[in-house]
Amino acid sequence: MRIRHALTGAALGIALALGVTSAPAQAAVRPPVPEAPAAAPAVTSHRSACVNQVGIRVYRPSSDVQTLDVPNVTLRQGNSGACVRYAQHLLSSHLGAPGPDFIDGDFGPTTGSYVRRFQRNAHLTVDGIVGPKTWYWLMTIN
Incomplete structure (x- = not known):
């Protein structure tokens, strides 16, 4: 079975549970996205x-x-x-x-x-x- 998208985190766990053992060669590991700064609490209208x-x-x-x-x-x-x-x-x-x-x-x-x-x-x-x-x-x- 060929996987077209890179698998990360929970998706990788699901794929392994279903029997998929490897990602395609062209898949790249994406660096983690930095967290956005905490937003100020929204003012209730x-x-x-x-x-x-x-x-x-x-x-x-x-x-x-x-x-x-x-x-x-x-x-x-x-x-x-x-x-x-x-x-x-x-x-x-x-x-x-x-x-x-x-x-x-x-x-x-x-x-x-x-x-x-x-x-x-x-x-x-x-x-x-x-x-x-x-x-x-x-x-x-x-």
């Missing part, structure tokens, strides 16, 4: 932090648009946490942040006014609540 806390729900506002996995949470004034931070991040990317401390994870009056402004611009029901439909359009409109 706002979306990942939110979804890890509340999970997702599949949402489709109408039959003429695609479905989307949105956070399984409804946000309103007084809420706080990772999902509020994610909503604030999306709002600031659509509308521009009102200041450096906007993405703070607290759904206060400023976040509420930004949610209502986004809903008005997206032709949604303006209620200041980030429910499935508002999540959907926050996550899809560029």
